[in-house]
Amino acid sequence: xxxxxxxxxxxxxxxxxxxxxxxxxxxxxxxxxxxxxxxxxxxxxxxxxxxxxxxxxxxxxxxxxxxxxxxxxxxxxxxxxxxxxxxxxxxxxxxxxxxxxxxxxxxxxxxxxxxxxxxxxxxxxxxxxxxxxxxxxxxxxxxxxxxxxxxxxxxxxxxxx
Amino acid sequence: xxxxxxxxxxxxxxxxxxxxxxxxxxxxxxxxxxxxxxxxxxxxxxxxxxxxxxxxxxxxxxxxxxxxxxxxxxxxxxxxxxxxxxxxxxxxxxxxxxxxxxxxxxxxxxxxxxxxxxxxxxxxxxxxxxxxxxxxxxxxxxxxxxxxxxxxxxxxxxxxxxxxxxxxxxxxxxxxxxxxxxxxxxxxxxxxxxxxxxxxxxxxxxxxxxxxxxxxxxxxxxxxxxxxxxxxxxxxxxxxxxxxxxxxxxxxxxxxxxxxxxxxxxxxxxxxxxxxxxxxxxxxxxxxxxxxxxxxxxxxxxxxxxxxxxxxxxxxxxxxxxxxxxxxxxxxxxxxxxxxxxxxxxxxxxxxxxxxxxxxxxxxxxxxxxxxxxxxxxxxxxxxxxxxxxxxxxxxxxxxxxxxxxxxxxxxxxxxxxxxxxxxxx
Ligand code: FES
Ligand SMILES: [Fe+2]
Numbered sequence: 170x171x172x173x174x175x176x177x178x179x180x181x182x183x184x185x186x187x188x189x190x191x192x193x194x195x196x197x198x199x200x201x202x203x204x205x206x207x208x209x210x211x212x213x214x215x216x217x218x219x220x221x222x223x224x225x226x227x228x229x230x231x232x233x234x235x236x237x238x239x240x241x242x243x244x245x246x247x248x249x250x251x252x253x254x255x256x257x258x259x260x261x262x263x264x265x266x267x268x269x270x271x272x273x274x275x276x277x278x279x280x281x282x283x284x285x286x287x288x289x290x291x292x293x294x295x296x297x298x299x300x301x302x303x304x305x306x307x308x309x310x311x312x313x314x315x316x317x318x319x320x321x322x323x324x325x326x327x328x329x330x
Numbered sequence: 331x332x333x334x335x336x337x338x339x340x341x342x343x344x345x346x347x348x349x350x351x352x353x354x355x356x357x358x359x360x361x362x363x364x365x366x367x368x369x370x371x372x373x374x375x376x377x378x379x380x381x382x383x384x385x386x387x388x389x390x391x392x393x394x395x396x397x398x399x400x401x402x403x404x405x406x407x408x409x410x411x412x413x414x415x416x417x418x419x420x421x422x423x424x425x426x427x428x429x430x431x432x433x434x435x436x437x438x439x440x441x442x443x444x445x446x447x448x449x450x451x452x453x454x455x456x457x458x459x460x461x462x463x464x465x466x467x468x469x470x471x472x473x474x475x476x477x478x479x480x481x482x483x484x485x486x487x488x489x490x491x492x493x494x495x496x497x498x499x500x501x502x503x504x505x506x507x508x509x510x511x512x513x514x515x516x517x518x519x520x521x522x523x524x525x526x527x528x529x530x531x532x533x534x535x536x537x538x539x540x541x542x543x544x545x546x547x548x549x550x551x552x553x554x555x556x557x558x559x560x561x562x563x564x565x566x567x568x569x570x571x572x573x574x575x576x577x578x579x580x581x582x583x584x585x586x587x588x589x590x591x592x593x594x595x596x597x598x599x600x601x602x603x604x605x606x607x608x609x610x611x612x613x614x615x616x617x618x619x620x621x622x623x624x625x626x627x628x629x630x631x632x633x634x635x636x637x638x639x640x641x642x643x644x645x646x647x648x649x650x651x652x653x654x655x656x657x658x659x660x661x662x663x664x665x666x667x668x669x670x671x672x673x674x675x676x677x678x679x680x681x682x683x684x685x686x687x688x689x690x691x692x693x694x695x696x697x698x699x700x701x702x703x704x705x706x707x708x709x710x711x712x713x714x715x716x717x718x719x720x721x722x723x724x725x726x727x728x729x730x731x732x733x734x735x736x737x738x739x740x741x742x743x744x745x746x747x748x749x750x751x752x753x754x755x756x
Contacts, residue, residue, distance in 0.1 A: 212695060215525045216408070223684040225525035225670055228695040241554045241697055248551065249700035287532050287707055320433070322530035322665040327700035 173265045179270055181300065182263050187306040189279075192329040193256040194297060197239040200329060205301055205310040208232040212314045227319075227326060249327035255284040260296075272299035272310050280312075282330065290324055293317050295323060341751035343525065345744050352727040354706065354741050357719040361399045361534035367661045374641050375400035376503065378750070381655055382406050382417055385486045386521035386568025386674065392436045392451055396420065399490055401657055404478060405430040407490060409451045410438065415483060417490045418475045431474065432692045439636045440475070441528040442475050449475050480674040485514045506583040507635045513647050513671070515631035516596050516618060522653070523670040523685070527692040533706035535656050535664035541702050542644040542654065543587045543636045545734035551705055555691060555698045559592050563601035566591035568670055572744040573633070574734040576726070582640030583738030587711070590634045593648050595684040596673065602690070603683050612676065617664055638739065640746050645671075650688035662710050669692065 191200035204210075209245045211221055212228040219231040230238060242246045258281040276298065280291040299311035314330050316323070337343040337357075344357040344366070360366050368644060380400050381404040387395050387406070396406040398547040403420035422429050427444040439456065441448045458464075480491040481501035487510065489499050500507065514520055541547070549556065560566060569591035576586045593600020597614035598609065619627030644654040651671040653708035658664050672684055691698040723744065726736025749755035 201579055213525075214527050214693070218525055222678075223524060223686065225523060225527055225685065225690060225693075227527065227693055234690075237558055237697070240557065244554050244555050244557075247701065249704040260354055286711070320528075322528040323694045324532075325700040325703045326695045327704075 177265075178265060180271070181265065181307070184300065185260055185277065185298065186273070188309065189260055193258055195242070195253050195256075195329075197242055201236065201239050203307075204232060205308045205311050206232055206304060208235060209311050209313075210235055211230055212316070212326070213313070214319060216315075216320050226330075227323070228314075230244060231248060247327060249325050254328045257282050266297075270300060272301045274299055281329065287324070289315075292326075292330060294319075318321050335411075338363045339723075341366060341753075342748075343597045344751075345748035347741070347745070348502055349727070351723055353722075354724045354727060354737070354744075355722050356629055356744055357720055359717070360747075361536060361670050361710065361721075364661050364691075366751070367658055369622060370658070371401065371429060374747070375492075375752050377491070377752045378641050379480075379482075379489040379491045379494060379496065379499055380641075381653070382481075382488045383409060384520075384522045384653070384669075384671070385415055385483060387434070388415060393434075393439060394451075395434050395435060396430050396432065396503075396655075398657065399739070400492065401659070402427060402492075404490065407451050411450075415481070415488055416453060417478045417481045417488070419478060422447060423455070423471060423473045424458075445471075449615075453477060474582070486520060490583060496571075502563040502581060503639065503727060504581045504583065505577075505579040505714070506581075506637065506639050508584070509579075509585050509635055510639075510645070512626070512630055512635065513637075513645060513651060515622060517671070517673040519674045520651075520671045520676040523681075528666065528670075528694040529667040529699075529704050530663065530665045531644045531703045531709040532621075532663055533703075534661055535658040536743075536747070537709055538656050538666065538702075539638060539642070539644070540723075540740050541706060542628050542646065543576075543584055543586055543638045543739045543743075544737075545588060545636070547573070547702075547736070548735075549707065551701050555703075556591070559596070559600075559602065559716050564592050567754040568598075576732040576734050576736050576739040578738055578742030578745075580742075582743050582750070583638060585635055585637045586734035586739055586741035587629075587636050590648070593687065594631065594634070595650060595680060595687060596632055602665065602687065603680075607680055607683060610680065638743060640743060641750075650684050651691055652688065653684055 188203055200315050210230040214225045214227045218224045242250055245250050245251050258279055260277050260279050262278040266276045277296050279296050283290045294316040297313040298309055301310050338359055340352045341435055344360045346355045381407050382399050383395050384395055388408040391408055391410040394405050396405045404417055405420050407419045409416050420428050420430050422442040424447050427442050429442045439448045455470045455474045478490040480496055481491050481493040484499055505561050567588035574588040578584055590598055593602055597611040599611040615631045618630050636746050637645045642656045646652045652668050653671050654666050654668040656666050670688055689696055693699055723737045723740055726738055732738030
């Protein structure tokens, strides 16, 4: 996008890579700290879904529910993540797309390999972040994960995508 | 493998009920053998009434939805002339191509793209390029879209059956109707909420049938969910004394009923819904009690129901109302479609809370469903170990009146399953 310097883009990329690493490595405390208080974490259930308040989603978490999700994972009794999935993800095609209410809108493509007892599963799609500088550091206020196969039957998705 | 050799191909002897000993068990090859799945496809999914969709999904003339029903592609359409809801096999009478290629929409005609035959929403063949080549006497009526052999509706729920000889739907539903009525009456005019969850499990489909009406696993499998709602101010003792019970409804249908330990969008308020929603929900509860009487009203607002309509429709009226179908694609794999049902005139913020309430528990990313799926996959993995031939489903057999965390409603399913699979239900 016009107005984004190489250096800004680089710092955004480094932030996103860090977010990806925390999610892959189940570093729940570090991942949780990346969110703003007004956070939204959304995984739509249908290809053309545009309103999680009137349409069924897979995940639609506000900040409180993000925290609950992580609390549940930390108990060790979230059986669908105990043992946790072995995860590694690739983030590519990172672009700054604009500004929304002061937050920087960033788009990227992702690919996740998930290995569990049930087998290895590949997840791919488009992720949209809204980023904000809080106390001199990037925070996420929004993360939308649109799966390429959201119109098909999904396996359990109890890990952080 | 002796039992496998003797019984799998015919499907007999896989369910063993011994009332004298209070023992009910199911042979695990019912969950693992491809031969059993073949029998199920022929005897169950080709003969039983199967849920297709809800009339609220096709309200306007020309509205349609595409579905897979019993593993076959079909589509349901509100025909423009007759106003009827029709269900067609999704294959072109010409040479086979899929005719309806979108999940939902509204149309005047369906056109097969292969050779451009067109059909109206009643299914009639209305046009084709080069019609004069058929002057030898093609019967255009015979070349119309083929309707599924039987299609009937009960209070908005549209079912289809591939067997022209099947009993009518109302007879088939039997006592299960009463429970469908409760769900529908509580909502006035229900509608399917936009969107759906689709998920898959590496487990036999019948394990999900069992799980969907199993009150026994809640406290163990969903311990973290229950702790969460307690931490948010839910008083789970509020469900106590709710007439907890499990019933065999006949024809393979079964239900559990239990006092809701959590809030329900119609209309048991809970802190999770927020103070703003409280007066409206309490008002609804009072209105329903006035209209339907204290006890039926209470059942609508404060009692949870997990209802199985044989073979593969589950309606769980819990912290939201979910309508779920399941279909095996292999002995060890099942695909699930889950919709939400809600009152059509529901206020915007209550609807949003309902969706939230649903996601808190349900779906492939919910706080509970993934742990169910994990349990089912774990069972399927366990079966591979062998050594143990039978699964035990005896819980509560000695009781006069089964509880919701007994397994009577699960036995109801299995009894019918056995009869249908071995052909003695005909
Ligand atoms: S297959 Fe449909 S028009 Fe030929
Ligand atoms: Fe469960």
